[in-house]
Amino acid sequence: MRRLHSDAGGPWSQRRRCAAVSGHEDVLDHVETSEDDRYDALPVTLTLAKWRCLTDPTAGEFPAWEAWVTAMQVGCGLFAAGTATEGPVPCRVGSTGEVKHLPATGPQDYLHAGNWLTSFYLAVVCRENDRVNQLAQVPVSFLRESGAEFDEYIYAWVETLQHFWFGRQETWDTLITAIDGTTPEAAEIAGPELMLKILHPPLELFHRYLRRETEQFNAALVDALTWHKEYWTANEARSLSGEGLVALGPLAIACMAYDADMPVEVESEYLRGPSCDGPGWVSSTPDTETRGTARRPMASHRRASRRTQALAGLLRGQGRKECRRVRWLPHAAVRYHPQERTMTVVVTRHGAPGPNDEGYAEALGKSLAMSIGWLDDSTSMIDSAFSKALLNFQAHCAPDPRAAKVETWEAVVTAMQIGAALFAVTRADEGTIRCRIGHEARNLQAIGPRPYADAGNWLTTFWLAVICRDRERLTALCEIPLEQLRSSDDAYDEYVYAWVSTLQDYWLQRPTLVENLTATLQGSHPDAVRIAPRDLLQNVLYPPINLFYRFLRQDGPGFNQALVEALESHKAYWTADEDREKDPTGAVALAVLAVTCLAYDSGIPIQADSGYLPKHLLERAWLGEFEI
Known part of the structure; x- marks a missing residue:
């Protein structure tokens, strides 16, 4: 099986990265005036961010981190412009402080639930509370107006993340609805393989995170990364796609867990935490992880690559060149009461x-x-x-x-x-x-x-x-x-x-x-x-x-x-x-x-x-x- 994901030095991958960089620059140059470029802006900037992880070892002070931030800024900016009542809408793009003035577009075909999830995941990975808060206020009805076709579960999943961010008691009910909607019987649009291996795992991870079930969370994370690898290496066309370089949904939920001080005991080329001296994480060997804990199989069979180290920076919330060093956290912790199917939001008092x-x-x-x-x-x-x-x-x-x-x-x-x-x-x-x-x-x-x-x-x-x-x-x-x-x-x-x-x-x-x-x-x-x-x-x-x-x-x-x-x-x-x-x-x-x-x-x-x-x-x- 050809494993192009880990090939950081081949001439083919270099050409793809050059194309990604040039396409990224062209899109951003015209995003203010071209509807077509606004349509392409999020997928193009996200693709570049994923390709940057092949060569940048830190995702921090170098172009990889900036690429992730830019993709996040673009996604959030598009939704800000789409929901604004009047324009132009100023949106910061890039680490240099450049501001793009986007028109107030109203609903568009690219402002759909799938891109909302991508933007939300990016904001979580970048620990951008303000932009997460902005996305959490986008009405689900607005996402439906895009005309894009999705299985119904995705709207319950969006609502779940919005409810959770605002500490609402409906979080658990909408999560159950979303999970039920990912069954093969309920899904009408997404294929069974895509649903099982890519779309459903973030919901299961979030469920385990919400209940603070560390052991089950790590088991679900192993499954999510293994399935991600299986899906994106199932044929040559997928292997050649940059889309599978990073498991974005699992990465975002893992960032939530990491910031909530849950021990994340899994390493992977698609998702890797700090080395053994990093806080709250464990060191790794090629096939297992050990540090006084139970052994766990890794989702990858190779040692940490440079891309792995880059993702480690994302998980730790490190690498902000000009941004504040702030850990992403939801507004408050949530306690789940299974008998009552209710949740108590915990707001800790300052000091001790x-x-x-x-x-x-x-x-x-x-x-x-x-x-x-x-x-x-x-x-x-x-x-x-x-x-x-x-x-x-x-x-x-x-x-x-x-x-x-x-x-x-x-x-x-x-x-x-x-x-x-x-x-x-x-x-x-x-x-x-x-x-x-x-x-x-x-x-x-x-x-x-x-x-x-x-x-x-x-x-x-x-x-x-x-x-x-x-x-x-x-x-x-x-x-x-x-x-x-x-x-x-x-x-x-x-x-x-x-x-x-x-x-x-x-x-x-x-x-x-x-x-x-x-x-x-x-x-x-x-x-x-x-x-x-x-x-x-x-x-x-x-x-x-x-x-x-x-x-x-x-x-x-x-x-x-x-x-x-x-x-x-x-x-x-x-x-x-x-x-x-x-x-x-x-x-x-x-x-x-x-x-x-x-x-x-x-x-x-x-x-x-x-x-x-x-x-x-x-x-x-x-x-x-x-x-x-």
Whole structure:
């Protein structure tokens, strides 16, 4: 059998590479003006990328990596231009920063599901989160408009990858539909050999990756690569084709697994990981792999070629000459629950409990207790006590992210009690107000209006009362007239007051709920906001509003998608720089947690898990532990 795939030096292969390079340059020169060249752009640039792997040993700082990036940029650019409402659409192509301005084309015969998958795989291999996100928003209906004929499974497969990227619960259902559609009985267009050896294996690999089944994943990867080789060496015409030089679908799924820290224990000329000193991979011999693990047959019978080493760079996400060194990861990890056929999206909390966190929380609790004691004689210090109580709650959540300790429950209750007391004593001008704080009932002196009894502190206290499921305090808060919460120094954007009104309308069942929520949504648009910094608005202040809207609609899937996005936005904000990352304020997504409590209590299944959402507060595990 002639194995041209590994022939990097023969004169025939050299001629093919020269033709690929010249064709690639011609297509890119005319891609802005020629529909024919746009039709050819993705297959031509992808072919060059595959041929480059024959000669470039790193796929990194040399032309091989640039060729892969260019193919990815072209594929994603074509879909960006196709789905744009108006043009020209600027698309960066190549490592030099050249920008091509493509016309807004609408649906085209080359903008089909097959090219979408190719572009998606390329974006994953290149670890291009932004372009993966762009592709994931291309409607399946748009792909169908291309008029290209595919078996129906391919659209379920596209939907699966889109659902997965956005952390949607439908991922598992559409994956099952896609897998069922690859059976010989269901496939009407693709031949049985093509389906079995090329089209179906990436779905099986993704299934094993999704369930984090390392052993089964590696077995499926061996099968996928073996079948790939069998298919592309079945006759001379296939052997001479550059299309089979790289198993693109398996390579992309293997990149996902590698970035998720799954041990990928397979090497091949079609797919190879780092050598034995590479992180998380194993060394190889011609027929087996050994490194204290079970032996596995290799999909190739030859030692790693130069092309193999090139693919190793792609798997490691290395070789960016001008690009950021970022590992590709989906938006969040996904846990599969086989009995329920549902998935929980996991958004990890930044940082880790430090050795001094518990001591700090304990010391802060003692300091707070002293501040509470002083309130009996000096109620005007309640603002300071409230700030310290919030910090105390956040400090307790740092070493106890699931709120599994009663001390954390006491901390959140105390913060809620002080916040409610703050508004109680500032609404009255004289007399004493009986307030329970900690485990004691106290008579606090009324102090009349204070500037800190504002909309910001009202929202914080409202969220705390929701988390504590304190209906009495919620009602008292919602009966406070909005005008009493307006800041004299104009410290808040106008939408904040509409937001307060929305929450009051909801709790008191007022008819103006929709009107005020609409005003909140419109007023929180970046163009309408003049006080809050944009990154704070988009990552922290707006997500709870969107989440509340989904809750009101009882839109379970939409709520969970918005919840994952809110948690990721919260994490992005609180890890944007070193100062924020050290700030305990980011330990809990307070408003997001509160709205999620409302959804949980209404029966919406919560399919996200995060240290930003303490599990036992969400599930009201401590309710009734003591009087609040």
